[in-house]
Amino acid sequence: MLSDTEIARLARPRPIEALAGSLGLSPDEFEPYGRDKAKVGLSLARQPHGRLVLVTATSGTPAGSGKTTVSVALADGLARLGQRAALALREPSLGPCFGMKGGATGGGYAQVVPSTSINLHFTGDFHAITSANNLLAALVDNARHHGAVSLKQVLWRRVLDVNDRALRQMVSGLGGPANGVPAETGFDITAASEIMAALCLADGEADLRARLDRLLLGVRADGRPYTCAELGATGALMALLVDAQKPNLVQTLEGTPAFVHGGPFANIAHGCNSLAATRAALACADWAVTEAGFGSDLGAEKFFNIKCRQAKLAPAACVLVTSLKALRWHGGVELSDAGHGNADALSQGLANLGRHLDNLFAFGQRVVVALNRFAGDEDDEIALVRGYAQEKGARFAVCEGYAKGGEGAVELAQAVMDAASSAPAAPAYSYPLDAPLEEKLGALCRRVYRGAGVELSARARADLAQLKAFGCEQLPVCVAKTPFSFSHDAKLRGAPEGFVLPIERLYANAGAGFVVAMAGSVLRMPGLPRQPQAFAIDVSGGEVSGLP
Amino acid sequence: MLSDTEIARLARPRPIEALAGSLGLSPDEFEPYGRDKAKVGLSLARQPHGRLVLVTATSGTPAGSGKTTVSVALADGLARLGQRAALALREPSLGPCFGMKGGATGGGYAQVVPSTSINLHFTGDFHAITSANNLLAALVDNARHHGAVSLKQVLWRRVLDVNDRALRQMVSGLGGPANGVPAETGFDITAASEIMAALCLADGEADLRARLDRLLLGVRADGRPYTCAELGATGALMALLVDAQKPNLVQTLEGTPAFVHGGPFANIAHGCNSLAATRAALACADWAVTEAGFGSDLGAEKFFNIKCRQAKLAPAACVLVTSLKALRWHGGVELSDAGHGNADALSQGLANLGRHLDNLFAFGQRVVVALNRFAGDEDDEIALVRGYAQEKGARFAVCEGYAKGGEGAVELAQAVMDAASSAPAAPAYSYPLDAPLEEKLGALCRRVYRGAGVELSARARADLAQLKAFGCEQLPVCVAKTPFSFSHDAKLRGAPEGFVLPIERLYANAGAGFVVAMAGSVLRMPGLPRQPQAFAIDVSGGEVSGLP
Structure with missing residues (x-):
């Protein structure tokens, strides 16, 4: 089989004008970026009508499960069934492409193109967020340098879209008073910028402005918070984000439209593409296929409790992606041994699948398990998974999108259509927003991770006191933990129980x-x-x- | 009069397809970026035929002289005379737009549009250079972290396109061995990245690759240089720069095509737009108007001795921009007093104009002095400048491009056409490339700055020894000094003499x-x-x- 890059290079994507035209967009509703990419106007998102399908996965492995590949194939499979489908996906971070992570555009014959361009600078959204984040850092330091504000603590860090461990922790402002105030600080990767999360959750220009206004930059000498609104930087950030707010339109190898926009982390952030992209897909198609990072305990949990709750979204069905390899690994074998038949390990690993199913049912979802088939997967093992999933009350389909594109996902597409036949209801949330923060964390731990409870460190208790003082108690929580386990400990594979989740720190991302x-x-x-x-x-x- | 932004907003630029079509570009020779910007292919630059006009200026003032405004008006003026004209201009740095510098798209009715977009992210070239520069920094640090190379000195710094004094000097790699090797380092602004200068001087893909290969990253324990080629990073940088290499096409308010591409500093770098943009303008038009940063002692000197020499360019004429305000300031009055009539100060300041004229004559150029007229400038003072310039052997024209666009530059355009009527010859360079570095510096000081000579600090002498050991002696020199004086001392206005130029450091920019x-x-x-x-x-x- 050809490599992903070779397949992508052979693609003859529709000209972007034709793609946009097929969605009913008039020329003033999109701007071309090159011949195969466009930005679409925010107004597009106003009239959503499609049904939303969330793709999530069982717990991660160091090799990944192919969630994006399945999402792309599903959309193409729906198209092959005569449905109008569109994708809403995260856009990849540039930095990790030069490290060791795979790209984020799917694989094989289930890819979004132009994949090289999407994996590199794309339409510049990450760069715009980097610019806004770092202008804000410079403005805060500048206000301190000129004596315009006195802070006992600076909360805002810088970001770069590069894997660079040397920037994690540093002392800046050295070399004398002309170079500002010396400070212990550091850089995160751009996907971790709070501006990325704010942009992705923003519901239009006014909401983005309100979120930027609320960004917490530091703590004043008297303990009060210092915000972006007080600094006066919001307008400048908005100028830097004017285009980055708009969803990007590209297409799959088979010509299905894809809104690829926004890429927040799935641990320290909520891990979904932008709300603008989700709404654009819902506006342009009858089926909007979207994904949330990692498993039901991370991306999907946040998708429901944070994004759906805020934006009043109700998925019509959920797809739970898994693979024999992932299940065997969660059944206890090493990754190097997980790629070939081992019915014992697979049976053990089904507990992981089961718990993700239980979680999705608890969110009130109708679920299709999609087994992402790899070369060498044997039919009897697949049958084992099918039987387990169906017994639990889920639908099941094998997905061969990697090898066959949309044709390999027709069974999955049909199962999704069957699952989504009744009217969707709002998800059942794991906690009410007005519960105290400790209770929200406890609810997530017991209901989603299935641990015994949480334990806050002394530092986290101090953080909590500050959060309460800052008025952030009504916010939903976003837990940063390993994707390899339901617990905080990557070594506890499968379906661990009884663990106590340690909370080391709490950060208010008010924006x-x-x-x-x-x-x-x-x-x-x-x-x-x-x-x-x-x-x-x-x-x-x-x-x-x-x-x- | 309307503000620059208001004027630009009223513009109805031609659709980018129409503009590209008017230059004879086929659809596979350009890619639209939005409705009013495009990237053009590098192949466009292969068949230059137009005449090149360099726009430079008398010595700077803290208020600027309007060189870009005059360049834009000149191109529009040439168009009004029925000529096919195009601009080749630097693209602005994002960072300073949030500080206090003006934009870099001209002003009044002589602007390049879409000015807001150009002043913000434009087509992402600066971001691509930031990414490439910082990936390289991360790869060097990573090689040290993993023990792949041992360096006694790291020469490569990071860059960001933001004004942030706190990043000038820092200690990175703190927090233990997982975070790399602690190092004293810092960030420059992106315009100062050596990759910016390399990209701007590169003559096609192969030449850019060769320049990146030569980037000096550090000094090995045994004193030998460590280059980008040895690290193996060139291919990754090339991937990040694939689109950034290509010139950007936009237009003036009057529809004259403008290739706005590349923005290196005019002190620590050579200060001109990319060679690719210059060649694209020469290929698409009969007149290519370009500018070089600051005065004849900085941008123009480097334009001749570095860019023209390397690329075998021969300007047909030079325009020397000046203003009554600038000349009065160089005649000794304070900036706040320089805006109104003062014949004494003006007469004193003419010495600055005279020396720039002498310099341009020494480069073998035919010169038109363009007086950038401001509201309130009086005719008798203008006549004084006209008489002085003509007596020195230059042509003279008043430019009212700010207030009147191309119509205000018809006199200037005609003077340029007259000056450029005979065949251009290669510029007379200030020094031969094979002279020792001290001699090159001495020649610049005596022939261009008109000082007594140069004095190298002890540190610069040590740098010189290393440069010789690295085999960099045959390179041209690029002097970083103040734009406000021919000397190194911003307080020495007018036409100082007899000073000794102190050289504090020498850096090899081998790429x-x-x-x-x-x-x-x-x-x-x-x-x-x-x-x-x-x-x-x-x-x-x-x-x-x-x-x-």
């Missing part, structure tokens, strides 16, 4: 609109491996090779 | 292809003022206001 709870340490700035992917990347005659 | 000589301290990362422009910027209904 994004949630409180981040750190369950263990989550890196906000990745590093590069010994042999980074960068060394395999090259260009010849304007054509890029070696990108993941 | 850009020159040696930077620091005459005094030049900030590579600006700071923000007490009341930054950012606070005046806002957005309403997707429309940005308050940008300079």
Whole structure:
């Protein structure tokens, strides 16, 4: 089989004008970026009518489960069944493409194109967020330098879209008073910027402005918070984000429209594409297929409790992606052994699938399990999963989108249509917004992770007191934890129970609109491996090779 | 009169397809970015035929002289005379737009549009350079972290396109061995990245690759240089720069095509738009109007000795922009007093004009002095300048492009056509490339700045020894000094003589292809003022206001 890049290069995507025209967009509703990308106007999102399908996955493995590939194939499969379908997906972070992560445009014959461009600068959204985030940091430091404000603590960090461990922790402002105020600070990767999360959850220009106004920048000498509104920086940030707010329109290899927009982390942020992209897909198609990062305990949980609740979205069906390899790994074998038949390990690993199903049912969802089929997967093992899923009350379909594109997802598409035949209802949330923060965390731990409870560190208790003083108690919570386990401990695979979730820190993301709870340490700035992917990347005659 | 932003907003630019079509570009020779911007293919630059006109200026003032405004008006003026004209201009840096610098798209009725978009993210070139520069920094640090190379000195710094004094000097890599190797380092502004200079001087993909290969990243334990080629990062950087290499096509308010591309500093770099943009303008028009930063002693000197020499360009004429205000300031009055009539100060200041004329004559150029007329400028003072310029052997024209657009530059356009009537010859360079570096510096000081000579600090002498060991002696020199004086001392206005130019440091920019000589301290990362422009910027209904 050809490589992803080779397949993408053979694609002959429709001209962007034709694609936009097929969605009924008039020329003043989109702006072309090159011949195969466009930005669409925010007004597009005003009249959503389609049915929403959320794609999530069982717990992660270090190799990934192919959630985007299944999402793309599902949309193409719906199209093959004569349905008007569109995708709403996250856009990839540039930095990790030079490290070791795969791209974020699907794989095989289920890809979004132009994949190289999407994985590199795309339409510049990440760069705009980097610019806005760092202008804000410079303005805060500048206000301190000129004595316009006195802060006992600066809360705002800088970001860059590069994997650079040396920037995690630093002392800036050295070299004398002309260079500002010395400070312990650091850089996160751009996907971790609170502005990314705020932009993705914003419901139009006015809402984005209100979110930026609320960004917490520091703590004044008297303990009161210092916000972006008080600094006066919101207008400048809005100017930097004028285009970045607008969803990007591209297409799958089979010509299905895809709104690829926004890419917040799925641990320290909510992990879904922008609300604007979701609404654009709902406005342009009868079926909007979207995904949320990691499993039902991370991206999907936040999709329901944060995004759906705020935006009044009600998915018509959920797809739970899994693979034999992932289930075997969660059944206890090493990753290197998980790629070939092992019915014992698979049976053990089904507990992981089961708990994700229970979670999705608890959210009130109708679920289709999509087994992402890899070469060498055997029919009897697949039958084992099918039987388990159906016994639990879910639909089941094998997805061969990687090898066959939309044709490999027709069974899945039909199952999704069957599951979504009745009118969708609002999800059942895991906690009410007006509960105290500890109770929200406890509810997530017991109902979603199935642990015994949470334990706040002394530092987290101090954070909590500050959060209450800042008036952030009514916000939903966004737990940052490992994607490899329901617990905080990546080694506890399968369906662990009885653990106590340690909360090390609590951060108020008042602009994004949630409180981040750190369950263990989550890196906000990745590093590069010994042999980074960068060394395999090259260009010849304007054509890029070696990108993941 | 309307503000620049109001005028630009009233513009009805030709659709980018029509503009590209008028230049004879086929659809596969350009890619639209929105409705009013495009990237053009590098192949466009292959068949230049037009005549090149360089716009430079007398010595700077803290208020600027309006060089871009005159350039834009000149191109529009040529068009009004029935000529096919195009512009090749630098693209602005995003950072300073939020500080206090004006935009870089001209002013009044002589603007390049869409000015707001050009002054913000434009087509993402600066962001691509930021990404490439910082990926390279991360890869160097990563190689050290993993023990792949041992360096006694790291030469590569990071960049951001924001005015942020706190990033000038810092200690990175703190927090333990997982965060890399602690290092004293810092950020420059993106315009100061050597990759910016390399991209602007590159003559096609292969030449850019060769320049990136040569980037000096550090010094090995045994004193040998460590380059980008040895690290193996060139291919990844090329991938990040695939689109950034291509010139951007926009237009003036009057519909004259403008290739706005590349923006290196005019002190620590050579200060001209990309060679690709210059060649594109020469390929598409009979007259290509370009500018070089600051005065004949900075941008123009580097334009001749570095860019023209390397690319075998021969300007047909030079325009020397000046203003009564600038000349009065150089005649000794304070800036606040320089805006109104003062014949004594003006007479004194003519010495500055005279020396710039002598310089341009020494470069073998035919010169038109363009007096950028401001409201309130009196005819008798203008006549004084006209008489002086003509007596020195230059042509003279008043330019009223700010108030009248191309109509206000018809006299200037005619004077340029007259000056450029004979065949252009290669410029007379100030020094031969094979002279020792001290001699090149001495020649610039005596022939262009008209000082007594140069004096290298002990540190610069050590740098020189290293440059020789690195084999960089054959490169041209790029002097970083104040634009406000022919000397290194901003207080020495007019036409100072007899000073000794102190060279504090010498840096090998082997990728850009020159040696930077620091005459005094030049900030590579600006700071923000007490009341930054950012606070005046806002957005309403997707429309940005308050940008300079």
